[in-house]
Amino acid sequence: xxxxxxxxxxxxxxxxxxxxxxxxxxxxxxxxxxxxxxxxxxxxxxxxxxxxxxxxxxxxxxxxxxxxxxxxxxxxxxxxxxxxxxxxxxxxxxxxxxxxxxxxxxxxxxxxxxxxxxxxxxxxxxxxxxxxxxxxxxxxxxxxxxxxxxxxxxxxxxxxxxxxxxxxxxxxxxxxxxxxxxxxxxxxxxxxxxxxxxxxxxxxxxxxxxxxxxxxxxxxxxxxxxxxxxxxxxxxxxxxxxxxxxxxxxxxxxxxxxxxxxxxxxxxxxxxxxxxxxxxxxxxxxxxxxxxxxxxxxxxxxxxxxxxxxxxxxxxxxxxxxxxxxxxxxxxxxxxxxxxxxxxxxxxxxxxxxxxxxxxxxxxxxxxxxxxxxxxxxxxxxxxxxxxxxxxxxxxxxxxxxxxxxxxxxxxxxxxxxxxxxxxxxxxxxxxxxxxxxxxxxxxxxxxxxxxxxxxxxxxxxxxxxxxxxxxxxxxxxxxxxxxxxxxx
Numbered sequence: 001x002x003x004x005x006x007x008x009x010x011x012x013x014x015x016x017x018x019x020x021x022x023x024x025x026x027x028x029x030x031x032x033x034x035x036x037x038x039x040x041x042x043x044x045x046x047x048x049x050x051x052x053x054x055x056x057x058x059x060x061x062x063x064x065x066x067x068x069x070x071x072x073x074x075x076x077x078x079x080x081x082x083x084x085x086x087x088x089x090x091x092x093x094x095x096x097x098x099x100x101x102x103x104x105x106x107x108x109x110x111x112x113x114x115x116x117x118x119x120x121x122x123x124x125x126x127x128x129x130x131x132x133x134x135x136x137x138x139x140x141x142x143x144x145x146x147x148x149x150x151x152x153x154x155x156x157x158x159x160x161x162x163x164x165x166x167x168x169x170x171x172x173x174x175x176x177x178x179x180x181x182x183x184x185x186x187x188x189x190x191x192x193x194x195x196x197x198x199x200x201x202x203x204x205x206x207x208x209x210x211x212x213x214x215x216x217x218x219x220x221x222x223x224x225x226x227x228x229x230x231x232x233x234x235x236x237x238x239x240x241x242x243x244x245x246x247x248x249x250x251x252x253x254x255x256x257x258x259x260x261x262x263x264x265x266x267x268x269x270x271x272x273x274x275x276x277x278x279x280x281x282x283x284x285x286x287x288x289x290x291x292x293x294x295x296x297x298x299x300x301x302x303x304x305x306x307x308x309x310x311x312x313x314x315x316x317x318x319x320x321x322x323x324x325x326x327x328x329x330x331x332x333x334x335x336x337x338x339x340x341x342x343x344x345x346x347x348x349x350x351x352x353x354x355x356x357x358x359x360x361x362x363x364x365x366x367x368x369x370x371x372x373x374x375x376x377x378x379x380x381x382x383x384x385x386x387x388x389x390x391x392x393x394x395x396x397x398x399x400x401x402x403x404x405x406x407x408x409x410x411x412x413x414x415x416x417x418x419x420x421x422x423x424x425x426x427x428x429x430x431x432x433x434x435x436x437x438x439x440x441x442x443x444x445x446x447x448x449x450x451x452x453x454x455x456x457x458x459x460x461x462x463x464x465x466x467x468x469x470x471x472x473x474x475x476x477x478x479x480x481x482x483x484x485x486x487x488x489x
Contacts, residue, residue, distance in 0.1 A: 001098055001118055002084045005105035007032060010084045011052045017082070026070045027056065027084045031063055074098075090114060096121035104134045112137060130224075172234050175221040179243060181214045182250060195253065196311055202257045203317070211257075215250050222247055223277045244282045251278065259305050260314050262321035296322040297374060312363035316352075319366040320345055323373060333487040334390075335480070336397025340378040344369050383415075383422035391432075391488055395425040398480045406473055407466070420465065427457055428481055436489040447482070454478045 004010040007029050017025040032049045060066040067088075074080045075095045082102075083089070091114040101119045119129025185207065189197045202208040222243055225235075235243075257263070294301035302322065309315050323345055327338045348369070352362040372378070376390075386392035399421045431453045440446045455478065462469040 001089070001095075001100070002082050002102040003090060003105050003107070003115055004084060004086055007049045007086055008046075009104070010086055011048060013084055014052075023081045024079055025082045025084055026074070026080050027052075028067055028070055028088050029053075029086050030088060071095075090118065093118060094121070096123040098129070099123075100130045100132060102132045102134070103137060106135055107137060171221050171224045175218070175225050175243070178214060178218040178221055179246070182211070182218055182246070185211055185214065195256070196314070198253055199257050199260060199314060202253075203261070205261075208257060208261060208263070212254065212263075215254055218250070219247060219277060226277070248278070248282050256309065256314075260309055260318045260321070262318065262325050296326045296370065299374065312359045316359070316363040316366040319363075319370050320349060323366075323370065326373075330487075332483050334394035334397055334484065336401050337378050337380065337394065340380065341369065341373055383419050385419070386422045386425060389426075389429070392422070392425045392429045394484050394488060395428045395481060396421055398484055399424055399428075399477065402473065402477050402480065403466070406469075424457075424461065428454065431457065432481075432485045432489060436485070440489070441486055450482065450485075451478060454481065 002013060004013060010027050010029055014025055014027050017023050032053050057063050057066045074083045095118065098119045101115060103115065107115055116131055186198055186201055191197055202211055294305050296302055306315050306318060309318055323341065327342050331338045348362065348365045351357045382393055382396065386396055403421065431450060435446055435450050458474045
């Protein structure tokens with residue numbers, strides 16, 4: 001938020017932002033009247049306020065609707081970066097995501113505390129608000145904290161309030177602390193010029209998560225420090241250059257391991273702030289846009305990501321983690337099909353960890369699994385009757401896995417058994433297809449009808465084909481079939 005001294009100042013700020021067109025802003029103010037403006041001969045300030053006001057509320061039934069829309073967009077939307085105000089919204093306005101208050105107006109006592117409170121609410125990804133003071137209000141704030149420690153701030157002692165405003169110099173201690181924690185993650189690295197060593201340390205999920213968090217803190221404190229002139233007095237040139245160089249290195253490492261281990265991070269605020277930090281203070285040889293990892297089935301996008309990784313092991317790790325995530329998401333569509341790929345991946349990783357295959361073999365085998373996954377070839381040979389029906393194949397996998405285990409038979413080389421399972425899967429598919437309709441997922445009547453028809457079908461199978469089939473197994477099979485059906489239909 002930007003607090004200005006007058007409506008005329010607010011409009012001048014707004015027009016300046018509009019001219020540069022790189023920051024999205026909006027103004028909220030009370031309606032102008034004939035008494036306000038500047039006592040100038042040409043009356044231009046007052047006229048400009050009235051003209052801008054008319055333009056601002058054009059298309060709205062009344063000023064209240066305009067104000068409500070702007071407030072709602074600022075609190076919940078992405079269309080406003082800075083909200084420019086005069087007196088309105090400096091008290092009582094609740095916008096926890098607001099992070100910075102720029103103050104370009106004289107404020108005292110309670111009004112000053114209220115204004116600062118606008119950015120003092122906790123929010124996801126925000127530990128504190130920042131005050132950018134253009135009017136030298138530090139002394140006024142100290143006085144206000146003393147004066148109002150018993151009026152609106154009853155839960156605080158005066159001694160506690162004395163430290164409520166902390167100079168940016170305090171951040172330098174936090175900067176050094178977060179930097180130390182980052183280095184500590186990689187204390188076992190022997191060759192600091194070998195990026196692979198760093199990436200292998202981050203193979204562990206919890207270690208990698210800690211790295212992401214510590215880098216976020218380091219970047220946050222470094223950004224605050226570099227925006228203050230105090231940092232150039234408190235840190236020597238060598239220390240400052242070390243922080244910048246390491247931040248650049250760790251940012252690039254983060255981008256690399258995020259691709260390698262297929263991490264999807266929900267750090268929208270982090271990304272924009274760190275990119276701005278790199279652009280403003282740290283020279284970047286190459287801009288790396290960190291985005292959601294590409295789907296393994298998106299061939300062009302995934303191969304572009306893969307080419308960014310250096311070693312064959314890194315590429316194999318990326319394939320393995322991306323396949324695993326895709327399998328996890330799709331598993332219930334066809335459990336038997338995806339289970340086969342999961343087992344292949346686990347076996348290859350096991351062979352590599354036991355040093356039975358080289359880096360090149362590890363990559364080549366993962367490449368083969370990746371290609372088969374894209375083609376939909378798991379190695380399963382389906383009976384001709386369902387060869388071209390993916391839904392029947394999914395039900396076939398459910399039935400075969402359950403019945404093979406129950407009947408204790410050889411599943412791969414028993415053509416009669418496989419044909420019988422294929423016939424049942426066709427009948428199952430027919431029942432599901434006949435009863436499924438739009439929004440059937442939450443329709444209990446449809447669920448009951450499908451369950452009833454499947455029960456009737458399995459009763460006949462038990463009577464004519466598999467007499468030992470237990471009712472508890474029938475219930476389990478029906479539940480598994482419905483789980484697959486809910487994902488596929």
